[in-house]
Amino acid sequence: xxxxxxxxxxxxxxxxxxxxxxxxxxxxxxxxxxxxxxxxxxxxxxxxxxxxxxxxxxxxxxxxxxxxxxxxxxxxxxxxxxxxxxxxxxxxxxxxxxxxxxxxxxxxxxxxxxxxxxxxxxxxxxxxxxxxxxxxxxxxxxxxxxxxxxxxxxxxxxxxxxxxxxxxxxxxxxxxxxxxxxxxxxxxxxxxxxxxxxxxxxxxxxxxxxxxxxxxxxxxxxxxxxxxx
Numbered sequence: 001x002x003x004x005x006x007x008x009x010x011x012x013x014x015x016x017x018x019x020x021x022x023x024x025x026x027x028x029x030x031x032x033x034x035x036x037x038x039x040x041x042x043x044x045x046x047x048x049x050x051x052x053x054x055x056x057x058x059x060x061x062x063x064x065x066x067x068x069x070x071x072x073x074x075x076x077x078x079x080x081x082x083x084x085x086x087x088x089x090x091x092x093x094x095x096x097x098x099x100x101x102x103x104x105x106x107x108x109x110x111x112x113x114x115x116x117x118x119x120x121x122x123x124x125x126x127x128x129x130x131x132x133x134x135x136x137x138x139x140x141x142x143x144x145x146x147x148x149x150x151x152x153x154x155x156x157x158x159x160x161x162x163x164x165x166x167x168x169x170x171x172x173x174x175x176x177x178x179x180x181x182x183x184x185x186x187x188x189x190x191x192x193x194x195x196x197x198x199x200x201x202x203x204x205x206x207x208x209x210x211x212x213x214x215x216x217x218x219x220x221x222x223x224x225x226x227x228x229x
Contacts, residue, residue, distance in 0.1 A: 016066070016075035018054035018082065025049040040097040048089040055082045056123055064123045069130045080127045080141055081120055089114040095157075104161040115150040151181040 030044040056064070056078055066080040095108030127139045159173030 011072065011074040012079075013074075013076045015057050015060050015064075015077055016079050017057055018079060019057050020052070020054050022053070023049075023051045038099050040099075041095075042097070043094045044091075045093070046089075046091045048087070050088075051084060051086045053084040055084070060123065062123060066123070066127045067130060068127055069133065070136070071130075071132045078123055081122050083118065083120045085119075086117045087115070102163045106157070106159050108157045110155045110157070112153045113151070115148060117146065117148040119146045147186045148184040149181065150184070151179070153177060153179050 026046070026048050028044070028046040030042075032040070032042045034040050056062075060078045064078040066078045067076045068074070068080070069076075090111075090113045092111045093108065094110075095106055098105040122141050125141050127141060128135055129137045129139060155175060155177035157173060157175040159171065159175075162170045162172065164170065
Protein backbone atom coordinates (compact mmCIF):
# COMPACT_ATOMS: atom_id res chain seq x y z
CA UNK A 1 0.00 0.00 0.00
CA UNK A 2 1.47 3.32 -1.12
CA UNK A 3 0.32 6.82 -0.26
CA UNK A 4 1.41 10.41 0.37
CA UNK A 5 0.97 11.94 3.80
CA UNK A 6 1.44 15.44 5.09
CA UNK A 7 3.55 15.85 8.20
CA UNK A 8 4.78 18.64 10.44
CA UNK A 9 3.16 22.00 9.65
CA UNK A 10 -0.43 22.81 8.89
CA UNK A 11 0.44 23.51 5.23
CA UNK A 12 3.01 21.96 2.89
CA UNK A 13 3.87 21.78 -0.78
CA UNK A 14 3.92 18.49 -2.68
CA UNK A 15 7.61 17.88 -1.87
CA UNK A 16 7.23 18.43 1.88
CA UNK A 17 5.23 15.26 2.38
CA UNK A 18 6.02 11.68 3.35
CA UNK A 19 6.12 8.99 0.71
CA UNK A 20 4.41 6.25 2.74
CA UNK A 21 4.07 2.55 2.07
CA UNK A 22 3.01 -0.36 4.25
CA UNK A 23 3.95 -4.03 3.91
CA UNK A 24 1.78 -6.19 6.23
CA UNK A 25 2.38 -9.94 6.32
CA UNK A 26 0.15 -12.18 8.49
CA UNK A 27 0.10 -15.97 8.85
CA UNK A 28 -2.13 -18.02 11.15
CA UNK A 29 -2.55 -21.74 11.80
CA UNK A 30 -4.97 -23.60 14.08
CA UNK A 31 -5.36 -27.24 15.14
CA UNK A 32 -8.26 -28.61 17.15
CA UNK A 33 -9.01 -32.29 17.67
CA UNK A 34 -10.89 -34.46 20.18
CA UNK A 35 -8.91 -37.30 21.75
CA UNK A 36 -12.06 -39.07 22.90
CA UNK A 37 -15.50 -38.01 24.10
CA UNK A 38 -13.97 -36.28 27.16
CA UNK A 39 -10.72 -34.65 25.98
CA UNK A 40 -10.16 -31.89 23.42
CA UNK A 41 -6.80 -30.48 22.30
CA UNK A 42 -6.65 -26.97 20.82
CA UNK A 43 -3.53 -25.21 19.48
CA UNK A 44 -3.07 -22.06 17.41
CA UNK A 45 -0.23 -19.79 16.35
CA UNK A 46 0.11 -16.54 14.42
CA UNK A 47 2.96 -14.57 12.91
CA UNK A 48 2.67 -10.86 12.09
CA UNK A 49 5.21 -8.67 10.31
CA UNK A 50 4.64 -5.15 9.00
CA UNK A 51 6.60 -2.06 8.05
CA UNK A 52 5.22 1.48 8.05
CA UNK A 53 7.71 3.54 6.04
CA UNK A 54 7.62 7.35 5.86
CA UNK A 55 10.37 8.46 3.48
CA UNK A 56 11.05 11.48 1.33
CA UNK A 57 9.16 12.11 -1.87
CA UNK A 58 10.93 10.75 -4.99
CA UNK A 59 11.65 14.25 -6.33
CA UNK A 60 13.37 15.37 -3.10
CA UNK A 61 17.18 15.33 -3.15
CA UNK A 62 18.99 13.13 -0.62
CA UNK A 63 20.66 16.21 0.97
CA UNK A 64 17.71 18.61 0.75
CA UNK A 65 17.28 21.15 3.56
CA UNK A 66 13.75 21.47 4.88
CA UNK A 67 12.23 24.98 4.83
CA UNK A 68 9.73 25.98 7.50
CA UNK A 69 7.89 29.29 7.73
CA UNK A 70 7.09 29.92 11.40
CA UNK A 71 4.47 32.58 10.58
CA UNK A 72 2.40 30.66 8.04
CA UNK A 73 3.23 27.25 9.60
CA UNK A 74 4.21 25.91 6.18
CA UNK A 75 6.82 23.33 5.11
CA UNK A 76 8.41 23.46 1.66
CA UNK A 77 11.26 21.71 -0.20
CA UNK A 78 11.22 18.67 2.14
CA UNK A 79 10.14 17.47 5.54
CA UNK A 80 12.87 17.67 8.19
CA UNK A 81 12.75 13.99 9.19
CA UNK A 82 11.75 10.59 7.84
CA UNK A 83 10.92 7.41 9.75
CA UNK A 84 10.22 3.73 9.43
CA UNK A 85 8.44 1.56 12.01
CA UNK A 86 8.76 -2.19 11.46
CA UNK A 87 6.47 -4.17 13.77
CA UNK A 88 6.40 -7.84 14.62
CA UNK A 89 4.28 -10.13 16.75
CA UNK A 90 4.22 -13.85 17.51
CA UNK A 91 1.44 -15.60 19.43
CA UNK A 92 1.09 -19.23 20.50
CA UNK A 93 -1.87 -20.76 22.38
CA UNK A 94 -2.29 -24.36 23.56
CA UNK A 95 -4.96 -25.88 25.77
CA UNK A 96 -6.53 -29.17 26.75
CA UNK A 97 -10.17 -29.42 27.81
CA UNK A 98 -11.74 -32.16 29.91
CA UNK A 99 -15.52 -32.64 30.08
CA UNK A 100 -16.98 -34.56 33.00
CA UNK A 101 -20.58 -34.26 34.11
CA UNK A 102 -21.20 -30.75 35.41
CA UNK A 103 -17.54 -29.70 35.04
CA UNK A 104 -15.78 -28.37 31.94
CA UNK A 105 -12.09 -28.11 32.82
CA UNK A 106 -9.41 -26.40 30.74
CA UNK A 107 -5.63 -26.20 31.18
CA UNK A 108 -3.72 -23.88 28.90
CA UNK A 109 -0.54 -22.03 28.05
CA UNK A 110 -0.30 -18.78 26.10
CA UNK A 111 2.71 -16.88 24.85
CA UNK A 112 2.95 -13.53 23.10
CA UNK A 113 6.03 -11.64 21.94
CA UNK A 114 5.79 -8.30 20.18
CA UNK A 115 8.32 -5.71 19.11
CA UNK A 116 8.62 -2.42 17.30
CA UNK A 117 11.70 -0.79 15.83
CA UNK A 118 11.73 2.94 15.16
CA UNK A 119 14.35 4.35 12.79
CA UNK A 120 14.54 8.10 12.15
CA UNK A 121 16.73 10.03 9.76
CA UNK A 122 16.97 13.39 8.04
CA UNK A 123 17.98 14.35 4.51
CA UNK A 124 20.38 17.03 5.76
CA UNK A 125 20.07 17.23 9.54
CA UNK A 126 19.06 20.88 9.13
CA UNK A 127 15.88 22.94 9.02
CA UNK A 128 15.87 26.48 7.66
CA UNK A 129 13.37 28.67 9.52
CA UNK A 130 11.67 31.55 7.70
CA UNK A 131 9.25 34.28 8.76
CA UNK A 132 6.98 35.51 5.97
CA UNK A 133 9.48 34.30 3.38
CA UNK A 134 12.58 35.83 5.02
CA UNK A 135 15.09 33.38 6.49
CA UNK A 136 15.39 33.85 10.23
CA UNK A 137 17.60 31.01 11.49
CA UNK A 138 18.86 27.47 10.97
CA UNK A 139 18.10 24.59 13.28
CA UNK A 140 20.24 21.50 13.76
CA UNK A 141 18.07 18.40 14.20
CA UNK A 142 18.84 16.10 17.11
CA UNK A 143 17.03 12.84 16.60
CA UNK A 144 17.52 9.24 17.66
CA UNK A 145 18.59 6.93 14.86
CA UNK A 146 17.32 3.50 15.88
CA UNK A 147 15.18 2.44 18.84
CA UNK A 148 13.73 -1.05 19.38
CA UNK A 149 11.27 -2.08 22.07
CA UNK A 150 10.28 -5.68 22.77
CA UNK A 151 7.56 -7.13 25.00
CA UNK A 152 7.16 -10.73 26.12
CA UNK A 153 4.10 -12.13 27.89
CA UNK A 154 3.83 -15.85 28.78
CA UNK A 155 0.95 -17.16 30.86
CA UNK A 156 -0.67 -20.31 32.20
CA UNK A 157 -4.31 -20.83 33.06
CA UNK A 158 -6.73 -23.28 34.63
CA UNK A 159 -10.47 -22.79 34.51
CA UNK A 160 -13.60 -24.72 35.40
CA UNK A 161 -17.08 -24.08 34.10
CA UNK A 162 -19.16 -25.70 36.83
CA UNK A 163 -22.96 -25.93 36.74
CA UNK A 164 -24.08 -27.11 40.19
CA UNK A 165 -27.77 -26.37 39.37
CA UNK A 166 -29.76 -25.61 36.25
CA UNK A 167 -29.93 -21.94 37.24
CA UNK A 168 -26.40 -21.40 38.47
CA UNK A 169 -23.12 -21.56 36.58
CA UNK A 170 -19.75 -20.83 38.13
CA UNK A 171 -16.88 -19.89 35.85
CA UNK A 172 -13.87 -20.27 38.10
CA UNK A 173 -10.25 -20.04 37.14
CA UNK A 174 -6.68 -19.26 38.00
CA UNK A 175 -4.32 -17.47 35.66
CA UNK A 176 -0.72 -16.32 36.02
CA UNK A 177 0.87 -13.94 33.52
CA UNK A 178 4.27 -12.30 33.42
CA UNK A 179 4.64 -9.09 31.44
CA UNK A 180 8.27 -8.34 30.58
CA UNK A 181 9.64 -5.64 28.30
CA UNK A 182 12.98 -4.23 27.32
CA UNK A 183 14.56 -1.73 24.95
CA UNK A 184 17.75 -2.30 23.04
CA UNK A 185 20.59 0.19 22.81
CA UNK A 186 19.81 3.32 20.78
CA UNK A 187 22.14 4.64 18.07
CA UNK A 188 21.90 8.29 17.07
CA UNK A 189 21.63 9.22 13.41
CA UNK A 190 24.47 10.43 11.21
CA UNK A 191 23.46 14.09 11.63
CA UNK A 192 23.17 13.94 15.42
CA UNK A 193 25.80 15.35 17.79
CA UNK A 194 27.77 13.31 18.59
CA UNK A 195 27.21 11.35 15.39
CA UNK A 196 26.50 7.64 15.81
CA UNK A 197 26.50 7.79 19.63
CA UNK A 198 25.09 4.67 21.32
CA UNK A 199 22.77 5.02 24.32
CA UNK A 200 22.33 2.11 26.73
CA UNK A 201 19.22 -0.04 26.54
CA UNK A 202 16.67 -0.56 29.31
CA UNK A 203 15.20 -3.68 30.90
CA UNK A 204 12.19 -3.94 33.19
CA UNK A 205 11.50 -6.67 35.70
CA UNK A 206 8.60 -9.05 35.03
CA UNK A 207 5.24 -7.86 36.30
CA UNK A 208 3.01 -10.64 37.59
CA UNK A 209 -0.74 -10.46 37.08
CA UNK A 210 -2.89 -12.36 39.54
CA UNK A 211 -5.87 -14.72 39.38
CA UNK A 212 -9.51 -13.90 38.73
CA UNK A 213 -12.93 -15.51 38.83
CA UNK A 214 -16.42 -14.85 37.51
CA UNK A 215 -19.87 -15.75 38.83
CA UNK A 216 -22.92 -16.18 36.61
CA UNK A 217 -26.54 -16.66 37.54
CA UNK A 218 -28.87 -17.73 34.77
CA UNK A 219 -27.48 -17.55 31.24
CA UNK A 220 -23.67 -17.72 31.41
CA UNK A 221 -23.34 -16.29 27.89
CA UNK A 222 -24.98 -13.00 28.86
CA UNK A 223 -22.51 -10.34 29.94
CA UNK A 224 -25.25 -8.50 31.78
CA UNK A 225 -25.48 -11.31 34.38
CA UNK A 226 -21.71 -11.51 34.92
CA UNK A 227 -20.18 -10.43 38.17
CA UNK A 228 -16.39 -10.33 38.48
CA UNK A 229 -14.88 -11.36 41.80
